[in-house]
Amino acid sequence: MSTIRCDIVSAESEIFQGTVKMVVASGEMGELGIAPRHAPLITRLKPGQVRVTLENGDEQSFYVSGGILEVQPQVVTVLADTAIRAKDLDEAAAGKAKEDAEKIIANRTDVMEIAEAQAQLAQAAAQLAALEQLRKTLKH
Amino acid sequence: MAGTKEIRTKIKSVQNTRKVTRALEMVSASKIRRAQEKMKQSRPYARLMRQVIGHVAKANADYVHPFMAARDTVKRVGYVVVSTDRGLCGGLNTNLFRRILAEIREHQKNGVEVDIVAIGQKASVFFRRLKVNLVGSVTHMGEKPEVAQLIGVIKVMLDGFTEGKLDRVFLVYNDFINTMTQKARTDQLLPLPESESLETSHDWDYLYEPDAPTVLDQVMVRYVESLVYQAVLENLASEHAARMVAMKSASDNATKLIGTLQLVYNKARQAAITQEISEIVGGAAAV
Numbered sequence: 001m002s003t004i005r006c007d008i009v010s011a012e013s014e015i016f017q018g019t020v021k022m023v024v025a026s027g028e029m030g031e032l033g034i035a036p037r038h039a040p041l042i043t044r045l046k047p048g049q050v051r052v053t054l055e056n057g058d059e060q061s062f063y064v065s066g067g068i069l070e071v072q073p074q075v076v077t078v079l080a081d082t083a084i085r086a087k088d089l090d091e092a093a094a095g096k097a098k099e100d101a102e103k104i105i106a107n108r109t110d111v112m113e114i115a116e117a118q119a120q121l122a123q124a125a126a127q128l129a130a131l132e133q134l135r136k137t138l139k140h
Numbered sequence: 141m142a143g144t145k146e147i148r149t150k151i152k153s154v155q156n157t158r159k160v161t162r163a164l165e166m167v168s169a170s171k172i173r174r175a176q177e178k179m180k181q182s183r184p185y186a187r188l189m190r191q192v193i194g195h196v197a198k199a200n201a202d203y204v205h206p207f208m209a210a211r212d213t214v215k216r217v218g219y220v221v222v223s224t225d226r227g228l229c230g231g232l233n234t235n236l237f238r239r240i241l242a243e244i245r246e247h248q249k250n251g252v253e254v255d256i257v258a259i260g261q262k263a264s265v266f267f268r269r270l271k272v273n274l275v276g277s278v279t280h281m282g283e284k285p286e287v288a289q290l291i292g293v294i295k296v297m298l299d300g301f302t303e304g305k306l307d308r309v310f311l312v313y314n315d316f317i318n319t320m321t322q323k324a325r326t327d328q329l330l331p332l333p334e335s336e337s338l339e340t341s342h343d344w345d346y347l348y349e350p351d352a353p354t355v356l357d358q359v360m361v362r363y364v365e366s367l368v369y370q371a372v373l374e375n376l377a378s379e380h381a382a383r384m385v386a387m388k389s390a391s392d393n394a395t396k397l398i399g400t401l402q403l404v405y406n407k408a409r410q411a412a413i414t415q416e417i418s419e420i421v422g423g424a425a426a427v
Contacts, residue, residue, distance in 0.1 A: 009188060011287045011366045013181045029349045042192065043349035044358055068359055070192050070346075077188050079362065083288035093292030094299065097276035101258070104268045104277055112269050114248065118241045121234055128231045135389065138396075 004036040006052055008062055010080040015062055022053040023076045025069050032069070034076050041071040050078055144412065147405040151398055158394035164228065165387035168380040171283065172319065175377035178284075179316070182370055189363040193332075196356050199345040203352060207360045210331050211307045216253040218275075218297045218306040219244075220329065221267070222313035222371050223260035224379040225280055230386035232314055232322060232378060233262045239324040240312050244272065255306060257293045259372060275300070285372050287365055294365050301330050313371035314378035320385065322378035327371075329364060 006023055008016040023034040026048035034041075045068065051061040064080040071077075197208065221240055223233050244254050257276040258264045264277050276296035281289055300306040309330040314322045348355055 007184070007188065009185045011182055011185045011362070011369050012178070014184055027349055039347055040344055041347040041349070042196070042355050044355060068192070068355065068362070070188075077192075079185060079188060079192070079359075081362070082286065083291075085291075090291055090295050093288075094276075094295035095292070097257070097278055097292035097296050100264075100277040100279075101274045104258075104264050105274055108268055110269065111271050113271055114241060114245055117266075117270055118238070118245065121238045121241065124234050125231065125238060128234070135393070 002036040003055055004034070004038075005075045006078075007075065008050060008052075008064075008078040008080060010064075010067075010082045012082050015078075015080065016052065016060070018052075018054070020052040020054055020076075021057075023078075024051040024053075025049075025064075025078065027069060034069075034071055037073050038071050038076075040073065041069075043069050045069050045078070045080075047084060050080075144405060144408045147401055147408060151401045151405065154394050154397050154401065158391050158398070161387045161390040161394060165384050165391060168384035168387065172377060172380040172384065174283075175373060175380055176316075179370070179373045179377060182366065182373060186363070186366045186370060189359060189366060192359055193356070193363060195346065196352060196359070199352075203356070205353075205356050205360055206302055207330055207332050207364070214252055214307040216255065216306050217247060218255045218257065218300055218309040218330075220257045220293070220297060220309065220311045220368060220371075221259065221263045222311070222368075222375045223258070223263035223266070224375065225261040226379075227262070228386060229379050229383040232382040233266075236312065236314055236324040237263075237266055239326065243310075243312075243326065255297075255300065257297055259290070259293060259368075260375075281372065281376075283376075285369070285376065287369050290365060290368055290372065294361075294368055297329075298361060298364065306330075311368060311371050313375045314382075316374045316377040316381065319381045322382055327367070329367060332360075332363075 003019045003021055004023070006016065006018060006020045007014075021036070025032050025034070026046045027043040028046055029043065032041075032043070045064060045066055047065045048063070049061045050064055051059055053059050062080075064078065065082070065084045067078060067080040069076070069078055197205075219240060221236070223236060227233075247254050253273070255273045255275045256267055258267050258274060259278050260281070261279045264274075264279055267274050276293040278289060278293050297306065297309050301309055308328065311327045311329045313325060315325040316322055346352075
């Protein structure tokens with residue numbers, strides 16, 4: 001009985017890893033069943049289940065909220081998204097990030113030149129170094 | 141017994157401070173492990189992404205994704221700055237900000253403008269007071285940062301790059317080397333530096349659904365997101381490590397201070413007793 005390796009990973013964790021007989025996933029263009037020695041393929045996934053048939057015939061299913069499915073003759077890789085992604089949702093998130101930045105800038109009281117900040121930081125670093133030195137000498 | 145009471149109070153207060161620093165130290169020590177675990181778990185994703193990008197780029201030599209194309213003239217660059225939310229972590233943020241300020245000055249000298257995206261409370265507060273162009277911000281990611289929290293700030297930068305406003309995007313964060321060492325680091329995010337490690341022999345291609353550019357586009361965006369996410373995790377582990385070290389030295393200092401104070405206290409007490417005895421002896425002799 002031929003088998004294929006299957007990795008399901010997301011940016012945050014490894015979800016599944018093992019040898020399987022078959023992988024079923026819902027690709028963007030329709031349901032896909034991947035058996036061993038499938039031709040190399042790459043597709044986007046729709047939110048839905050990824051089902052794998054293990055060597056002993058058991059089935060396991062995982063929910064993915066989209067992602068990428070990559071097939072190579074010996075290995076199937078599912079790069080799962082960790083959140084529901086859509087163009088307008090992403091744009092809303094970007095809008096929020098910009099808004100937060102604008103709010104921060106609106107709260108600006110006194111604006112400092114870069115050089116000034118650099119000098120202050122250098123001072124702080126020097127103080128830290130001096131403390132470190134002091135501690136070393138005190139130890140003896 | 142003048143003065144002994146004050147010394148005793150002082151000792152008590154230093155002891156209480158030590159309790160706090162000890163607790164913070166132990167909390168950080170346990171959190172480092174969890175943060176490192178997360179770092180390890182997020183690595184396979186980035187590795188597999190890189191592999192896919194390599195395959196697709198090699199197989200479609202005629203299609204160059206905008207994220208891969210280097211630009212000759214650089215007029216404006218973007219910086220994604222990853223900092224901590226909280227303080228009490230030694231010189232971690234100070235070192236990071238020093239590094240980025242030096243780079244910003246370098247850019248300004250060359251007439252290149254700089255856009256900043258701040259991740260973490262400390263960076264937001266820092267860049268609020270500075271004369272720089274802050275275009276995006278996210279704070280309070282918590283102990284378990286999620287990619288979803290980062291989508292917004294990353295998209296601001298990616299859009300800037302795609303629209304041609306930004307010519308280069310950098311990522312600045314604290315690299316977790318080990319518990320004792322963390323290093324402020326700058327990585328180029330966009331355009332993606334070409335990696336040398338890609339396999340060179342290629343005699344096959346994927347079947348694409350729907351087509352190569354669409355798939356590649358999504359992979360690229362996810363890849364950049366995973367890079368930033370990893371930087372956030374590295375920075376989180378660095379934060380806990382730096383805090384643990386800072387709190388450990390604070391506890392040590394407190395212990396030393398208590399020792400010194402105890403000595404002063406004992407001396408004062410002894411002096412008081414001696415004085416009392418000599419007074420009694422003097423009084424008895426006078427009688």
